[in-house]
Amino acid sequence: MNATITSTARRGAERVEWTRSRMPLLEAARADLERTRPFAGRRIGMSLHLEPKTAVLVETLLAGGAELVGTGNHGSTQDDIVDYLNALDGVTVFGRRDDGIEAHAGNVARVLDAAPDMILDNGGDLAAELVARGATGTIIGGTEETTSGGDRLRAELSGQIPFPVIVINDSLLKAIGENKHSVGQSVVESYQRITNSMVIGHRFVVVGYGWCGRGIAQYLRAFGAKVAVSEVDELKAFEAAMDGFRVAPVADLAEWGDVFITATGRPGVLGVDVIERMRDGAILANSGHFPWEIDVEGLRARAASSTVLDDAIERFDLGDGRTVALLANGRMVNLAGREPKGNSIESMDLGFLLQTLSLERVARDAGSLTAGAQPVPEAIDREIARRMLSAMGAAA
Incomplete structure (x- = not known):
């Protein structure tokens, strides 16, 4: 973290610290990624709700060598988390709590102006803007978090995405847990x-x-x-x-x-x-x-x-x-809404591990994956299920 940070960023850091302490799956993943560095030299463009659990995901991707440039989704951004993330080396995020649709669209454009070579999308906003710009050839692949985004990829954007996008919400594990x-x-x-x-x-x-x-x-x-x-x-x-x-x-x-x-x-x-x-x-x-x-x-x-x-x-x-x-x-x-908490820390530990391992698969194997929307590989689902059962003190 940069030496000089605002009081708002400091409050965000305290919230992230609490959240991080309760996400053992991502903690283990960070240790693995620090060793293997699958995202070294990669810039990931992100559009995702900016709240404490997302910050832990960003930290995890940074550990794997990534640079992050991103924005939140309108109405759900938490300003102290934006300030905390912007105090981290290798991270630039845009957006504030009171952003409307137009401001969000501008933030999405700013993310893509930074020329990422991978995307972490939520609702298909980055993918749609890439298609509108005719700039899809600069991206090797990415992920999509939501059902809504997966629907856009398979309908509105069908046949227009020349790179692989793993749809996290296709995972049965995410469907049940999150x-x-x-x-x-x-x-x-x-x-x-x-x-x-x-x-x-x-x-x-x-x-x-x-x-x-x-x-x-x-x-x-x-x-x-x-x-x-x-x-x-x-x-x-x-x-x-x-x-x-x-x-x-x-x-x-x-x-x-x-x-x-x-x-x-x-x-x-x-x-x-x-x-x-x-x-x-x-x-x-x-x-x-x-x-x-x-x-x-x-x-x-x-x-x-x-x-x-x-x-x-x-x-x-x-x-x-x-x-x-x-x-x-x-x-x-x-x-x-008021005092937004979103999904539970434990569920997002699972969900964001799905994101992390899916992005790792894209970073390593984009050339061997088919273009367009596709489900999380079954091997990743089953591996995360085993890790989650262990974290819960249960067994298959």
């Missing part, structure tokens, strides 16, 4: 922290029954909530029904629910037509990567007025005696 259990836990915790409300006895509608939706529904029920699920995929809807949840189209649940949580990665799944039918006092929250699952613009246009109650709650007067409340402006409620 998405189901950690997202499920952190979304429920964030709802309670932001609203100061009980979960017990309230009626929640979870929109989407992928791995994150499964976890959210499970943890809500564990806390005593009444839970219904809306899912358009027949097989996932069948699973939700077999898991004991009420299953129906979201429009049919509009008048039943007290709280609606989206978990699909798809735009507009909670539209004004559904909000129009909600009961007075309904609460809306999103857990997906992009702030587009709730039609916030449509809600603003529909509402007679709105009141910002604090930095994480906005109440909309629908003009007919009813109000609805929006949490975290429709952004990821567990990372953009």
